Amino acid sequence: MAGPDHTRPCDRPRATYGGQVSANDGTFAHPSDFYRYEDLLDARERDRLVALREFLEREVRPVADDHWERGEFPLHLVPALKDLRIAGSTYAGYTPDGGEPMRRLFDGFVALEMSRVDQSFGTFWGVHAGLAFASIYHCGSDEQRQRWLPGMLDFEAIGAFALTEPEHGSDVAGGLETTARRQDDGWVLNGAKRWIGNATFADLIVVWAKQEGGPDDGEVAGFVIDRETPGVETTKIEGKIALRAVQNADITLTDVRVPDDRRLERARSFADTANVLRITRGGVAWGAVGLQMGAYERALAYTRERQQFGRPLAAFQLVQDHLATMLANITCSLGLVVRLAQMQDAGIEEEEHAALAKATTSTLMRQTVARAREVMGGNGIVLEHGVARYFADAEAVYSYEGTREVNQLIVGRAVTGHSAFV
Numbered sequence: 001m002a003g004p005d006h007t008r009p010c011d012r013p014r015a016t017y018g019g020q021v022s023a024n025d026g027t028f029a030h031p032s033d034f035y036r037y038e039d040l041l042d043a044r045e046r047d048r049l050v051a052l053r054e055f056l057e058r059e060v061r062p063v064a065d066d067h068w069e070r071g072e073f074p075l076h077l078v079p080a081l082k083d084l085r086i087a088g089s090t091y092a093g094y095t096p097d098g099g100e101p102m103r104r105l106f107d108g109f110v111a112l113e114m115s116r117v118d119q120s121f122g123t124f125w126g127v128h129a130g131l132a133f134a135s136i137y138h139c140g141s142d143e144q145r146q147r148w149l150p151g152m153l154d155f156e157a158i159g160a161f162a163l164t165e166p167e168h169g170s171d172v173a174g175g176l177e178t179t180a181r182r183q184d185d186g187w188v189l190n191g192a193k194r195w196i197g198n199a200t201f202a203d204l205i206v207v208w209a210k211q212e213g214g215p216d217d218g219e220v221a222g223f224v225i226d227r228e229t230p231g232v233e234t235t236k237i238e239g240k241i242a243l244r245a246v247q248n249a250d251i252t253l254t255d256v257r258v259p260d261d262r263r264l265e266r267a268r269s270f271a272d273t274a275n276v277l278r279i280t281r282g283g284v285a286w287g288a289v290g291l292q293m294g295a296y297e298r299a300l301a302y303t304r305e306r307q308q309f310g311r312p313l314a315a316f317q318l319v320q321d322h323l324a325t326m327l328a329n330i331t332c333s334l335g336l337v338v339r340l341a342q343m344q345d346a347g348i349e350e351e352e353h354a355a356l357a358k359a360t361t362s363t364l365m366r367q368t369v370a371r372a373r374e375v376m377g378g379n380g381i382v383l384e385h386g387v388a389r390y391f392a393d394a395e396a397v398y399s400y401e402g403t404r405e406v407n408q409l410i411v412g413r414a415v416t417g418h419s420a421f422v
Helices: 043-070 075-084 104-117 119-139 142-153 270-305 317-346 351-375 377-381 388-399 404-416
Strands: 159-162 179-183 186-196 204-212 220-226 232-236 249-259
Touching (some): 043 104, 043 388, 104 119, 104 317, 119 159, 119 220, 119 388, 159 186, 204 249, 220 249, 220 270, 270 351, 351 404
Parallel strands (some): 159 204
Antiparallel strands (some): 179 186, 204 220
């Protein structure tokens, strides 16, 4: 077995961090994967990740700015995701090729790659293949899984997840106002939801509501409803400054009749809803890392090309300080989410672990995109130079799937044994 490399640093080949190369050749996949975390993937995982990366660079990146500016989602690109065989890849019995499930580590790198190119596309993915899919998988009966999940894997049915309400975000656990009232052999839903991603074009919407009457009065239940069901109205939210391509919507539910077989059988309380959020919150943390990487890589390329005072911006000490700090933020963030994924694979991850990862990576993300914009000067606020979209989108990622403060309190409760929630 080869021993340690005792050659002098100056005698070793210098790694090139400034250009993207294939992950298959053992070198850095991205200039921002400084500690080579991607090397932890096995050959099957890496091959699929490379295929995804090529698709995103070829199909998504060229249209991302235009769709972001127009506030439209590139829905025409979604069917091609089926051939990448990544949806449902970590769920036993529902992997696209029928093989062994992938690790959560692979699932995390998928979220990272999506967000590295376009956070709006990554958010679509997180809602459909994350929140909606996980709700049905973990809370649905075997029959319900078989009814809906295959179509979601093939992208023939797009999913949405409706929990947040106009007056309830962080306090939704105790403040849910949408109701489900038992009637005959089904349910009647009334209420409103807000900030629901994919809702304007989703086929299936997982709606969380508080039961009225009966033995489970006051408990939260989940329902899978068709967007075209009478009484369901979706209205796109306009005027956003972040994730403009994501089709967030307000949903109103007016006497919506839902058969009992559309109530998720294993969703019996908000604890089941919270379990779905715990499972998917790690994906949001991975997305925060990918967003940092995308901003950093664009800023790095810009500073190497942009000439000021007769030399590249990258040659100035203060610019290098910004770049090194961005890279440190990314590396620390990546270390957190990689370990979180390993804990998920080992079955030892708890709510507070996901909360710490989301709070920390999104906080560092804010710092990273600000520095990326700063080294680009005025050009940093223009879409064509590559960083402005990341800078704006970071504000949405910072808040969704639990604000920093809420996630910090989840961690605080775990380490002190005292809940500081009202």
